[in-house]
Amino acid sequence: MNKRKLPIGVSNFQELIQGDYLFCDKTAMLGEFLSKGDKVTLITRPRRWGKTLNISMLQHFFASEVNGIRTAGLFDDLEIGRLEDGRYIREHQGKYPVIMLSFKDVNSDSFQGAYNAVYELILKVYSAYPYLFSSDKINELQVEQLYVIRKRQANQQKLESSLELLSQCLYQHHGKKVYILIDEYDTPLNKAYGNKEYLDAMVAFMRNLFSAALKDNATLERGVLTGILRVSKDSMLSGLNNLKTYTLLDQGYSSHFGLSEVEVQDLFTQQNLSTCMHAVKSWYNGYRVGDLVMYNPWSIIYCLSEEGRCDLYWVNTGNNDLIKQLIFSSNDSLKAQFEQLMQGEALTVPVDKHLAFDLLDRDETALWSLLLFAGYLTFQTSNLSLDSDLYDCVVEIPNHEIHRLYNRFFKEWLSSKFVNRGAYNAFLEHLVVGSVALFVQELSFFLRQSVSCFDTQFSRKSEGFYHGFVLAMLASLRITHYVKSNRESGLGRYDLLLIPKKEGLKAILLEFKQVRKEEELESSARLALDQIQTQAYHSELVQYPHVKEVVECGIAFSGKSVLVAYSIYDLVRKQYGAIVLTNRYCQEAY
Known part of the structure; x- marks a missing residue:
């Protein structure tokens, strides 16, 4: 069996169907859409999830x-043609005028740049209907307004x-109401994030553009928007009731x-691949x-394309970068929750279907929702909260690909604090082999170099370092x-345990x-080690018989100073070794 072409970069439905590409028939969506009565539909999905292709499918079906x-005959052999004996095709295919535009390339650093890009986009849409300028079914005033737009003479109000x-x-002209299809409606806001003036101006412009086209428009048959997020109801879509x-x-x-x-x-199977x-x-x-x-x-x-x-x-x-920035600048509570996620656990968080862009860096709910x-x-x-319009969602990292992205984030954060990659690898190596003095020396250097990447308040640096570490x-x-x-x-909760997967x-x-004064470092480090020993935190290691010894470390921080008290516990003989204390110069004192 010959392999079919893969539709990488293909987002035009007609090209996909007639170009002998490998594809998955999603035309049953048309039947679901036509069976619903929504005047305006917004469908949100992550990027690269087929939104543009499905908008193109809707365009080719109705136009x-x-x-x-x-477009006649394009859908006859597809799933929609088999639903209800072809009724949807007979009644709707090719029967309507359609306006389709995508905001996916509106990606400017300023409002003026974004505004100009939207204007060019609308001009491109207008160019698809040259016959309107000479239609005898359109009055003179409307033709004049069309020319104002086409000649780039429209002010913002006219463009809206x-x-x-x-x-x-x-x-x-056609005597039929119009379908308006808008792809990636929320993309113009991405670049505006963090710039209040730009964001406010963009929200107001897009809100007026959408409201005029989709709300109380007597010539609208139905409207469809796609995007990644449902932007807050008091924001860009607030005019659409x-x-x-x-x-x-x-x-x-x-x-x-x-x-x-x-x-x-x-x-x-179609590509003859026996991948596991x-x-x-x-x-x-x-x-x-x-x-x-x-x-x-x-x-x-892409996996198919790479055999x-x-x-x-x-x-x-x-x-x-936005995701990484928001995680790094979040509070200690959220970082602690990320520790659970990174360990494969699920956790319950609040989620809002209506995302407020201006709250992303200040509101946990907005971040979890994003x-x-x-x-x-x-x-x-996912369950609606008992006392609000939020949803209580049990969330987790979905798969290995996303987990590796988070791995990259946190590795980059830690490794960026070292002189080079070799120093970073040495830091990890000293830790895992139990060379505590060398590890603490690198740790002290790290603290001296680290500014508040994870925390903005100096007094909380050590606590923030713990979560980042x-x-x-x-x-x-x-x-x-x-x-x-x-x-x-044992009898309590430890902070961090590293268990080797292999023997040796x-x-x-x-x-x-964390202590306030450097004078308290030694007593605090000893206290931490004593806590490990008296609470028998090593008890969990009984489940790992290949592990024979554990290095137990009490680590005390004061600002950028660090001191460690440690001892080696023999899990076989159940004996503690001598307590060793590093001094503030990261040398073993005794």
Whole structure:
């Protein structure tokens, strides 16, 4: 069986169908769409999840021609043609004027630049209907307004009503109401994040543009928007009281974006690939959409193009700096929650379907919502809160690809504090082999170099360092060690435990203490070590018989000074070694 072409970079539906590309038939979405009564529909999904292709599918279904090419017959042999004996095609295919525009390339550093890009986009849309300028069904005033837009003479108010004007003219010419399809509606806000003046101006402009076209527009048949986020109801979409939203939490359209396991297996079979589906599943599955669990479609297509080799495909398609920045600048409580996620645990967080861009760096709910809806987390369960409009979601990292992205974040944070990669690797090596004095020497250097990347208040630097350090250990050592933090063992909870996966290395148990004065470092370090020993934190290691010894370290911080008291515990003989104390110069004192 010959392999079919893979549709990498193909987002035009007609090209996909007629170009003999490998594809998964999602035209049943049209039947679901037509069976619903929403006047305006917003569907949110992560980037590269088929939104643009499905918008193109809607355009080709309702329009009689696209880019001068007839659409008749395009859907006859597809799933929509088999639903209800072809009724949807007979009644709707090619029957409507359609306005389609995508904001995916509106990506400017200023409002004026974004405004100009939107103007060019609208001019491109207008150019698809040259016949309107000479139509005898459109009055003289409307034709004049069309020319004002086309000649780039429109002010902002005129431009904000340009889609409404176009829909009115199309309706009058064709005698049929208009479908308005808008792809990636929220992209213009991405660049505006962090610039209040730009953000406020962009929100106001887009709100007026959408409201004029989609609210109380008598010539509108139906409208569809796609994007990554449902921007706050008091923001860009506040003018649309006729909007029905379908997010990852909702059942509607859940099977039409992303790929099911059956669909993925069929695609691999069609390409004659015998790739282990267990590996593909662990790398790219795990996204819950409504009641379904779906695969990331972009990563699957790229995996197919690489003959079934798993790699980081989706995470490298966009700029992840905003996500990294928000995590690094978050509070200690949120970082502690990330420690749970990095250890494969799930946790319950509040999620808001309506995201406020201006609260991303100040509101935990906004951050969790962004991570979920943008595809950096998934949810196991979702329930409406008893006392608010938020949802209580049990979230987790969806798959190996996303986990590796977080690994990259935290490795970069830690390694950037060292002179070079070699110093960073030496730091890790000294830790895992139990060379405490050398490890503490590197740790002291790290603290002196580190500014408040994780914390903005100097008085909280040591506490913030602890959370950052744990996350970095989870990212850097999980291949060779089981990295566990804040777990119950013996009579209490330890801070950090590194358990080697292979025989021959010692386990490392760390307990952190923060003190105000350097004079308190020694007593605090001893106290931390005593806590480890009296609470028998090493008890958990009984489950790992290949581990014979554990280095137990009490680490005390004061600003950028660090001192450690440590001892080696023999798990076989159940004996403690001598207590060794480093001094403030990171040398072993006794």
